[in-house]
Amino acid sequence: MTTQSLTALLITLLTLAMITSLSTGAVPISGSDIWLWLSRGWLGQDTQLPHHIQIVLGDIRLPRLLMGALIGASLAMAGASIQGLFRNPLADPGLIGVSSGAALATLAVIVLGNTLLSGWMIRFGAFALPLAAFGGALAVTWLIYWIARKTADNRVTTLILAGVAITAFSGAVSGILTYLADDSQLRSFTFWSMGSLASVTWRDLAIASPWIVLALVLFPLMAPALNVMLMGDSVCEHLGIDASQVRRRVFLLTALAVGAGVSVAGMIGFIGLVIPHLIRLAIGPDHRALIPLSGLAGAALLVWADVFARLVVAPAELPIGIITSLIGGPFFLYLLMKQQDRSLQHD
Amino acid sequence: MIEAHNLSLKMGPHCLLNNLSLTVRSGELLAVLGANGAGKSTLLKVLGGQWPASSGTVRMNGTDLNAYSKAERARFRAIMPQSTPLAFPFLVWEVVALGRTPFGFRSRARERLQALDMLTLTETEHLAERRFTQLSGGEMQRVQLARVLNQLLSSSAPQKTLFLDECTASLDPAHQHQVFQLVRALTRLNVAVFAIVHDINLAAQYADQVMFLKAGALQSLGATTEEMTPEQIKRAFSLNTLGLAHPEVSRPRLVASETPVELNRRAQSILQEMSTAQAQTSPSDSAMIAAS
Numbered sequence: 291m292t293t294q295s296l297t298a299l300l301i302t303l304l305t306l307a308m309i310t311s312l313s314t315g316a317v318p319i320s321g322s323d324i325w326l327w328l329s330r331g332w333l334g335q336d337t338q339l340p341h342h343i344q345i346v347l348g349d350i351r352l353p354r355l356l357m358g359a360l361i362g363a364s365l366a367m368a369g370a371s372i373q374g375l376f377r378n379p380l381a382d383p384g385l386i387g388v389s390s391g392a393a394l395a396t397l398a399v400i401v402l403g404n405t406l407l408s409g410w411m412i413r414f415g416a417f418a419l420p421l422a423a424f425g426g427a428l429a430v431t432w433l434i435y436w437i438a439r440k441t442a443d444n445r446v447t448t449l450i451l452a453g454v455a456i457t458a459f460s461g462a463v464s465g466i467l468t469y470l471a472d473d474s475q476l477r478s479f480t481f482w483s484m485g486s487l488a489s490v491t492w493r494d495l496a497i498a499s500p501w502i503v504l505a506l507v508l509f510p511l512m513a514p515a516l517n518v519m520l521m522g523d524s525v526c527e528h529l530g531i532d533a534s535q536v537r538r539r540v541f542l543l544t545a546l547a548v549g550a551g552v553s554v555a556g557m558i559g560f561i562g563l564v565i566p567h568l569i570r571l572a573i574g575p576d577h578r579a580l581i582p583l584s585g586l587a588g589a590a591l592l593v594w595a596d597v598f599a600r601l602v603v604a605p606a607e608l609p610i611g612i613i614t615s616l617i618g619g620p621f622f623l624y625l626l627m628k629q630q631d632r633s634l635q636h637d
Numbered sequence: 638m639i640e641a642h643n644l645s646l647k648m649g650p651h652c653l654l655n656n657l658s659l660t661v662r663s664g665e666l667l668a669v670l671g672a673n674g675a676g677k678s679t680l681l682k683v684l685g686g687q688w689p690a691s692s693g694t695v696r697m698n699g700t701d702l703n704a705y706s707k708a709e710r711a712r713f714r715a716i717m718p719q720s721t722p723l724a725f726p727f728l729v730w731e732v733v734a735l736g737r738t739p740f741g742f743r744s745r746a747r748e749r750l751q752a753l754d755m756l757t758l759t760e761t762e763h764l765a766e767r768r769f770t771q772l773s774g775g776e777m778q779r780v781q782l783a784r785v786l787n788q789l790l791s792s793s794a795p796q797k798t799l800f801l802d803e804c805t806a807s808l809d810p811a812h813q814h815q816v817f818q819l820v821r822a823l824t825r826l827n828v829a830v831f832a833i834v835h836d837i838n839l840a841a842q843y844a845d846q847v848m849f850l851k852a853g854a855l856q857s858l859g860a861t862t863e864e865m866t867p868e869q870i871k872r873a874f875s876l877n878t879l880g881l882a883h884p885e886v887s888r889p890r891l892v893a894s895e896t897p898v899e900l901n902r903r904a905q906s907i908l909q910e911m912s913t914a915q916a917q918t919s920p921s922d923s924a925m926i927a928a929s
Contacts, residue, residue: 377724518738520725524718527687529788530711530739575725578742 291572293579300586304359307593311355314597316605317346349492357490358596358610359589360502361555364547366588367509369562370569370581371540374516376446379570383548383562385450386541387430390457392552393483394464395426400479401471419482420497420553427549430460435541449537485558485611487596498550505547506585512540513577520575558611560618561588567625638663638796638829639684644693646683646853653679654690655854661846663796666820666830668844668861670837672874676853677833678719681800684831685716698796711739713794717785717804721777723769729780730756730765736787755783755790758819760812774807782816789828799823801832805839817843837878841865841889849873865889875899 313319327339327347368383376385384390399422403411411418434456438449468476515536518529526533551558566584573579595613602608639661646654654676661667669677682688684695686702695702697714715736723732733752742748756762759779764772769780782804789797801820805813813836820830821843834840840847840861847864849856851873857864867878870891877894900908 377722379725514738514742517735520727521721521723521735524687524716525721527707528685528711528716528718529736530706530708532707570725574731575727576731 293573293583296569296572296583297586300583300590304586304590304593307590307597308355308359311358311593311597312347312351315346315351315600317342319343319347353492353495354487354490354596355593357495357498357555358487358592360499360506361487361551361558362561362588362590362592363585364502364505364551364588365558365561365592366565366584367506367581368544368548369588370566370577370584371509371512371516372544372562373566374519374575374577375537375540376450377520377522379567380563383544384457385453386544387434387453387456387460388427388545388548389552389557390460390464391430392423392427392549393557394430394460394467395422396482397464397467397471397479398422398426400475400482401467416493417497420494423553424501424549427552428545430456431541431545431549435538481609482556483611484609485556485614486607486609487555487599488607490554494554498554501546501550505543508539508543509547509585510578510581512536512543513581516540516577516581517575556609556611558592559615560622561591561614564618564622564625565591567622571625638698639798639831640696640699641684642694642696644680644683644690644695646679646688647691653853654683655852656693657850657855658693659848659858661798661829661831663827663829664824665845666824666832666843667846667848668832668834668840669848669850670834670840670873671850671856675850675873677850678802679853680850681716681802681831681833685714685800686710697798698794708739711788713792713796714798714800715785715789715792716800717782717802719802719806721781723777726768726770728765729761729767729769729772732769732780733783733787736784737791739788740791751791752783752787755787756780758786759783760815775809775812778804778807779812779816789823796827796829798829798831801830803833803835805834805836813839837865837870837891841891842883842886862887862889865891867891 309321309324312324313321323339323343324347327344365383369381372383372385373379373381375381396419399407399410399419403418410422414421434449434452437452437456468479471479515526515531518526518531519533519536523533526536548562565588566580569580569583569587573583592610592614595610595617599608599610599613602613639659641657641659644654644657645652657680659667669680671677679688683690684702686695686705686707689703697705697710702710727735730749730752733755734748736755737743737748737751753762753765756765759782761776761779761783764776764780769777772780785799789799799820805816808816817839820832824830824845832840832844834844844861846859847861848858849864849869849872856873857869866889867880870876870878875898877897878891879894881890881892882888883890
């Protein structure tokens, strides 16, 4: 498939997903009403639409849609960049500790919010949880990077091993917190860890989107360096690119984008792994096309998944992380078996 | 042009390079020879700016190497490593196009055209649309050489330098010569070439100067016709050779003597034991063959 036709396909899929997402839910809204509202209503002009429809579109579905698209795009772009950085098509943003750090901090706030961390809760109120998740994601990622730097050579293997060790350790601390938690705390953490866009508000969007948008703009700029990184650190040097600097930047961008997303929507699995993989199968591994197209595909997939999350058990909702893993897992296995030698280590 | 003066590299108690000086002028091909672990690749890394020397200076085109940024160096010198790991399924021409990275990018069509020219130079243009990961080891090496040439020849610098680290290691004999003929053509374009070579006769046939390294120190450096002798080979590799003259050109030729390498006593005794053991079992083997 050519890059142009794939781009056209993905833009179509994303647009369809967005329209469906605005019209589907407990209150069905017709296409013409959406068009009326999109073309005039949100600018404050009178549209003659019923008040509840304006509320549903403007305060519930639109922020949710935008957040979903941004998170999907950032997870997929981060996945593509991390896979390039680690020279491994099976790498995932979680590898650098973003998710485990966010999970640990979230659990700490949920379990210790009334006791040890009550000061934090009082100071930040409704922001306490997303801020903690964001901070935890950044802190654990930074720790892994710092440890890898302290060792003899700041190479991929050291980074991965440091990541494994730190992730295991923060998993153990999370385990202790889980042990201390009561039933309702456990329940809210479980739902957070499955990911959801259900309660996204404009305020959440305001917290998370600056970081995510920044990363979405900067990730594609890393593409030429990431292409060269695939041939190893020495070739990088030969071609005049500072491998450590590239690593530092990709780490930072991933921690910012994924950390911000996780902090408002919880853990949404598989997009960072599956989407870049799929796009690479279609158009090859050149990051100059791979990163932007992964972003488009990630946005489309997450918005579609959010639509299904609302439809499957309506009027209730499934956590979106369950949908992505439910679709992503089997699909990925199918790809692995079908394309075993084309897509992985040896083509 | 490369000028190195009194280069040393120490790592802990080990002296990897010991007081080396050399000059490779534009249009000149220097072949570096030495036993495994003699410091050839280390010297290449120091001259290429990848590892800093403990003492001594490297000047490229008359300016201290450290005065250039990494990006600047990449615009007048290219390095062909021994092997290049690449596990992602790029098309062959896309790999070659990556050589243009230091010079920014152009349209895909123009990058492809330039890559095809480079592939033609290394006789790999028929592989252009194949996946790099499907190639044989020798084909990969020639494609990587095309990538390195793409970097070197994209440069508009008046003085360019090419480093080769055993770039013919997995090539068949015809392609080994093809690559060195190509490198000779580059020297006529005023490129300075620093090549680590394991094949004595390739070095003898193509190099202007040869440098023998032994345990990180200089054993000898000089014109190929004077320094490529059985005595130097004996000192560098403990290899017994006989010197001949090339029938067509005034170039040295070396052939291995009847017993080129003295096997150590322990290896000899192990081989002796094995042949004695085989002599004892073989009569019954031949009896079985006769019976069948």
